[in-house]
Structures are given as C-alpha cells and as structure tokens.
Amino acid sequence: MSQNQPQQLVAGANAPLPNDHISIRIISQNAVDCAAYRLTSDGKVRGDGDMIFYGQTRSDDGNVSFRGHDSDGFFDINLPAQPANIDKIALAFSSEQTLAQIGDVDIQVLQGSQVLLTCQLNGTGRSEKAIILAECYRRQGSWKFRFIAQGFNGGLKPLSEHFGVEIADEAPVPSQAATQAQTINTQKPNRPAQATPPPIPASPTVNLNKITLTKNQSSINLKKRDNFGKIAVNLNWNQRPNADQKTPKKGLLGDLFKQHKSGGIDLDVGAMIHLKNGEKTLIQALGNRFGSLQSAPYVCLRADDRTGQVSGGEWLDINGQQWSQIEEVFIFAFIYEGVPNWAQTDGVVTIHVPEQPPIETRLTEGTGNLPMCAIARLVNQQGSINVERINQYFKGHQEMDKAFHWGFSWKRGRK
Template sequence: MQLQRGEKRGLSDLGIQSQCTVKIDFGLDGVDIAAFGLNQAKQIGDDRYVVLFSNTSTPEGAVRLTPYSDTASFNLDLDKLPSSIDRLIFTATHDTRPISDARPLVVSVDGNKALFNVAEHLTTEKAVMMCEIYRHSSGWKLGTIAAGFAGGLAALITHFGGEVADTPPPTPPPAPAPVSLKKITLEKSNSTVSLKKTGASFGEIILNLNWNQNTSRGFFGGTKQLDLDLGVIFEMQDGYAGVIQALGRTFGDFNNEPYIELSGDDRTGAVAAGETIRVNGRHFDQIKKLGVFALIYDGAPNWQQTDGVVRMNMPGQPEIEIRMNEGRNDKRLCGVALIENVNGELQMKRHMKYYPSQKGFADDIGIFLNWVGATKD
C-alpha cells in the first residue's frame, strides 16, 4: 500500500506483525540512515537505542540494522522493546547535500505492505524524519512524516533532546560520540555488515592491523617487543584454499590468484601503520570466503595489552573496524572476522574467538587445510 505524508495506520491493519522489516532505499552516496528509539516525551533516553552504523543492534536485539551501500534494512521485533521505548523514528542525514537529492528515497515495510516515497516531499533539509513506528492503545502504529531540518544532524539531535558542542558558525556542531555515522564498528558477537559494489567492482580492499607497540613483559621478568601478525585464511570459488601470512613467507599475490597480498612483516613494531593485507576487489567474485586473524608471534600472549584493532577500507564505503577487546591470554591466535561473498555482496562478520594455532580457526570457519610448521626465517 502506498502511504501519503502524515498518514497513520495500525500495523495489524496493514497485515504487518510485530516482527517485521523496515527497508530504506536511497540514491546518494554519503546518506546515513538511523533509527532513534525515543521515550514518551519523544526524547533520547538511552543511547543504546539509537541504531546506526556504529551501533547496529539494541541490547536485546529488538532492532537490528544491516547497512548496505544504497540500502539500510532494519529487522524489528517490537515485542522485545522495553516499555521505556515508546517509538522508533527512522531518519536520513547528509553532511553537505539536501536529502531530496537522494532520490529514490523510499521506505518499505515488509516488502510492499507499506510504501512511502519520502524524497518527493522534501526541499532543502539535510536531516529528515522519514517515518515512525509507535505504541498506541490499539497496538503498534506506523506514521509517515517526511519533515526535517536544514541544519543537518546537529539540529536533529537537538530536536530529540540530545546535546551537541558549540562550534563557530558556519560549521555545524558535531554530533555526540554515540551518534557517529562515519564508520561501522562491529562490537557484538556475530554482528554483520553487508556491502554492495558501488561501481564495477569493490576496488582495492585494505585490511589493516594496528596495536599498542609498547613492550610486553616476558616470562622471566624482562621486556621484549611485541610482534603481532595479520593473516588471512582464504577459499576461492574454484576450491583453491590457503593462508596468507608472514610465517613461511606466504605473502600471496595481488594481481594473480588468490588476489590477496600481505604488504610485509613488521617484526619491530616500528611501522606506525601496523600490518596491511590488500585484496584485489576486481576479482572478489572469484573469492568464496576469507578468515582474518591476528597472531602474537613473539612476546607473552597478553591480548588486553595489545589494544589491537583490525580495520577494513575500500573506495566509496564506510570504514569497518573490529577491536580485539576480549582476550584469552593462553591462546596466541585471535580469529577476528569472517568475510564472505554472498551473492556478489561482501559480508563481514565479527568472529572474535581465540585458538592455539591457525588450524583451529580454519576448521571453525569451514576451510580445511593440511598444516605444517613454519617460521619467518
């Protein structure tokens, strides 16, 4: 059903259950989509219920976001929302351009059960409230809004009772940290993000490992430099599988199969950029899955001390990061993430499990190899 601006409908009248999906399609790079969980006063009462790129799920999983390059999909289980959350307002913002430039900007609920063309009602707004799902004595209702603010995200945050720091005009004040839309941080177990190609290919995909390069305490009371390695276990669509790592000097090849290359091995901690693996996204269709891991090669296995973080960057996509903020100090290898080719889309899932060696991680993600001992020399 096509809805008009200002229309209010009961979800049950539309044939929509409390478990449903809200999908927003947009046609402009740099548009950020969010769902604000508000209290009865229509204010932000709990930052954990602001769901966006940097916080893709509410604590109990009632709202889960799967962001793509031109689509944001929210899976809802409204009955799980705490009573303190009275409504969910779905918003779109852009740093520099009016949201009306994002045509098509369309909200759909459970497919075609409810459709709302937002962009046709907009002019110069850079932050827009598109629609809301809210509690009512008769049950959950859906309301269309299509209204916002020329001031952008800062005006939207203020409207919902949030605070922004004062900055000299004309620069708009920044949003508070919990509402950062500039990167995706996968913080929870099995949290996932899916990315579509923005052009003919994903371009150059860069995986970077960085860590606290201070010395670590050795077993006999001395100190030694921590040597942390980045590696990838890969499986191609044709069944070819292997590992890219400094151990055994299997650095790979960017221009030939497996189209993955370790840029080098930083054994001293002197390289400020950490370690980097490049994946040739022009050939991503030939890749089935990649298991990204970090290995403490030298130094006592103390993961809390590493402050390790793995980041993935590629052209036209938000940065994705996973922090190694959990630890098993009796295990030298951390299985950080699983990257899969799902019908041509790149899907990255937080793994964060610890193993004695690469074999356990590889077996866990379904890549079975014959392993032999190796060194860096």
Template sequence: MNLTPGGNAPVPAQELRVRITSGGQVDASAFRLYADGKVQGDADMVFYGQPRNDDGTVSLVSEGQYSTFTVALNRLKPDVQKIAFTVTCDGGQTVSGLRNLSIDVEQGATGLVSGSVELSGRQEAALILGEFYRRNNDWKFRFVAQGFNGGLKPLAEHFGVNIADEPAPAAPTPPVVTPPPVETKISLSKVSLTKEKPAISLTKRDNFGEIRINLNWHRGSGKSGFAGMFGYKGIDLDLGAFVELQDGYK
C-alpha cells in the same frame, strides 16, 4: 494499507520489519525516543555505524537500495515512546534525485502499512519517513514524510544524539621537490698551478752564480788508474772540471 503523509494505522506489539526502498543511495537510521522526543544516549541510535542497539530490540541490515529494520515492539522498555525512521542522502544530493522512496511495515510475509514519498521538487537532504509511537499502551505507525535540512549529523542532533566533531583533515604533505640536475663542472680550485714540491728551485738567491761541488769516493781493493801505474799506496784523488760558458768560451 497505503498511507498518505500524516496518516496512521495501528500495528501489533510484536516483532515487525520496516523496509525502506529508494531509487538511489541513502543512509537509513532509526532513533529510540522517550517522552521528550529525544534519545537518552548513543545506544538509542541505529545506523550503518551501529547496526544494533544495546538490547537488540532494533537492528538494521542494508543491501543496495534496501534497508530493513527489525523492531521488537513487544520488548521495548515501557519508557520508550517512539521509534523514528529516517533517511539521508549521500554526497550533498537531495531527495528529489532518488527517483522513488517508500517505507513498508511487515509482519512475517504480511504487509501491514506502506507509504510512498512524492519527491518532485523536494530539495531536502534528509527525511523523517515514519515512526512507531505509543498511544494508550498500544502501538501505531505514522507515515511522516517530513523534510529535514542537513545531513545525518544535524538530523541525529535534532533527536538529541551527541555527535563527535569530525577531526580536521591533516595538512597535506608538501610534495618532495626534486632539485634539477646540476651540470657537472670542473672545479678550478682543485687544480693547483703552484709547484709545491718542485724538483728544481726557481727561486733566485743572493749567492747566485756560486758553484759548490761535493766529491765522494770509496776505497777500492785493487790498484788502478794513476795509483796503479806509479805504485802509490796512499789515496790519490785527481779532480777535473769541464766548463762551457754561454758565449761558447771553454
């Protein structure tokens, strides 16, 4: 049975499959709702980050453009009143860019109900596609096709899910600035122009011109020189000097 938006049809209280087909990438979610139309906790939401609820009555398998929920209506707790099925677009896109979007309810190999969304001109980023709901202890499916502004976070909060705030992005690490190569220069501070240990002192003193001579000798074993000639047995020292002045005088 093909439904138009707002249309409904009875479904058996058995394990059913809900298949969502889209012409683009979407995130499909299911919400287990109670009398107030809200969830009672995070376990009531089934999506890509939690593909199975706490009691296994709702599970999700996504493959490319197909998202398939398995719902065990016969095992839902009595206080569960609805199971809502939604899609949200990725990357800031709107549903009009999906090309096609449909929802089908199946039991085994048998198709029960279906609905196709008219996407032309729609600017919503999310849709509530359809829902199972209780009516006089029986189950029905309603094709909703209701647009919803915002992404998955506001959609989940609409159903009462407490969504943790995303952590603020870490401040980017400043790039390491490589200093430009420094031209190697000779440091003149390392070159000493002072003769710290001169072999000859160039400092003028008060006794400039005074000549001092130190004479050293040692006693030899044999007699030579003048002492050997004259037979002198003591120590005889002869000192001589040859001086030439700057004017050539000797």
C-alpha cells in the same frame, strides 16, 4: 483491510501495529543513509545507544536492528521488548542528493513475510536532503505507525543531533607532510605506513566516520562497486613500557612485560583466500608467503613488525579492482612470540576501504592462553563486500582451519 492486501497510508495518516516483531523496509532507487531513533516523551534519545544506522546496527539492548543492502534498508523492531520509557521510534534518511534527485521512496511495514502497510514518499519538486519518514509510537498501551514525510535541512549529523545524539567531530585534515608520507608508503608497500590514531572524544559519542564491529553488531555490508580500490587491513597493538621502567615481578602480566623487554610480543596477521575459480591460498609472514596484489590471490602482506614498536603495525592489502575474482578473504592473527594474553595486547584490526568509514574490531576477548585468533572475513555477496566479525580463539592454525573447513595441510614453520 484483508490479510493479503496491505493498507496504503498517505502523509499524516496512522494505523495500528501488532504487538509483535515487525520489520520496516525503506526502498530507494538511489543510495540513502537510513537511521532509526528511539525517543522518550521529550522527543530525544536516552543515549547514543538509541540511534541505529549503518555504523551502529543494533540498539544497546538489541531490540532494534538495521540490515541494509544496495538501495534497501530494513529495520527489525521487537515492539513488546521496547523499554517502558521509549515513547516512539522515529525513522529517517539522509542523502547527498535532494529528494527530487533521489526520486520516490517506498516504505513497507512487515510482520514476517506479510506486508501490513505501505507508504510512498513523492520526491517531485522537493529540495530537502533529509527526511523524517515515519514513526512507531505508543497510544493507550498499544503501538501505532504514522507516515510523516517531513523534510529536514541538513544531513545525517544535524538530523541525529536534532534527536539528541552526540556526534563525534570528524578527524582533522592531515598536514601536507603527513599526506606526502602516506603517498611514499603507498608506493613502497614493504614499509608499514604510519597510522594516525583517531581523536578520542571527551564523552561517549556516535562516530559517523568509524564502524566498530562487536558481538551485538557483528557485520556490515559495503554496496557493490565496479572498483573498490586498494583495501588495507591493519593489525596494531599498543607499545609496552621501555626496558628501564619497573616491571611487575609476579603473575601473568609480569611475564608479559618480561617477554616484551626481551624481544617483544610479536603479533602476526595473515589471511586465507578463496578465489572464485576454487583456488585457495594462504598469506602470512611465517613461511614467507607474502602474496601478490597484481596476480592471484590479489592479496599481499606488506611487512612483519616483530615488536609492536612500529606505530603503523602490520598491513594486508587487497586489490579491490579484482574483487570480482575473490570469493572470501579470511583474516586471522596469532601471537608468534610472547604470552598469549589477548586482553593485554590491546590488539585492534582496522579495515580501510576507499570512500567508506574505517571498520574496526578489537582482539580483547581471548581466554585460556590460546594464541590464534580468527578475526573477520570479507565475503563477496553478488559483488558487495560483507564484512563479518568472528573473534574466535584457537590453539593453532590447524584447529582454526578445521573449525571453518578450509582444508589446508599444516606443518610447523618458522620465520
């Protein structure tokens, strides 16, 4: 094939791949859930770190990664760096619709910006909702690509289990009383809602219903919608022992418990908001800047938990109906009272977007007694929500502002 003309494959055909970084692009007119599976010679993953999809966007070693936007999904694969016991990398997708409803799906294999191979999956008359599209596989020390186009019964969960991935069970359906309580709390935003902790699996599993942002997988893009609904951001941290429990007498941990007994570790969540019209504003309990949902900046702080004893923690709400008016929401937290040791607070921030898996990041990396944590930002990218994990720690508001160029003027304040 010429350098400028990609080779087109039919189902069952194969072609050599360069021993290099490649990208595989999956193009669909409708939304599909793409996934890649690194497989050993028995056709199974070695562990859950070999599954790459929207909820786990990098393999455990980072040599396969996923980036998706609207109806395009990209898998970036470093072929020379694949572990020796990985025999192939299978590429698949699933959908709530049948392939006939989805329509044709196109596949491109790229080296840099050059398209090497193309394939087209014809959806006419096909009733499957999941497809094993293709695979990169080793043959006599080299890598090759095969277009498979094999239908599979079931969705992402059975497809993943077919490749040996352990999938966590879905959270139980809440009781009628719990649902009523959630409705009441929604109607009274100044009272923190009672959050139900997710079930803890007995062994490590991939959870299709939760996205955890880490250093290795630090962002996720939520596709453009006309109305994202009410977006809720929760800051929670573990309760400390009661006053009648024995307290360590020495060291930083002892100081932390002492602070809690005398008033608790007070973590505060806040946000800096940049609107499309150029306006910038701040939301936080310090200074009683609670914001508004129905008018600019379309972000509101529900309440302030001074002790960490409220199981629901603290909540920020974002009016997703007005997302088109928002350029960026920058979420931060700081330790208002107590020893600034983030690892001991077990803090976690969870972003709840209607009809999307919860997105969480844990505040456990702070060192050097820095009380301020820049957590994450929600960026408007042509109508989509790009959630980016930050998790950087600072001496205070002014230092954090300077690092991210917000340009506010700061002075000391109290609640």
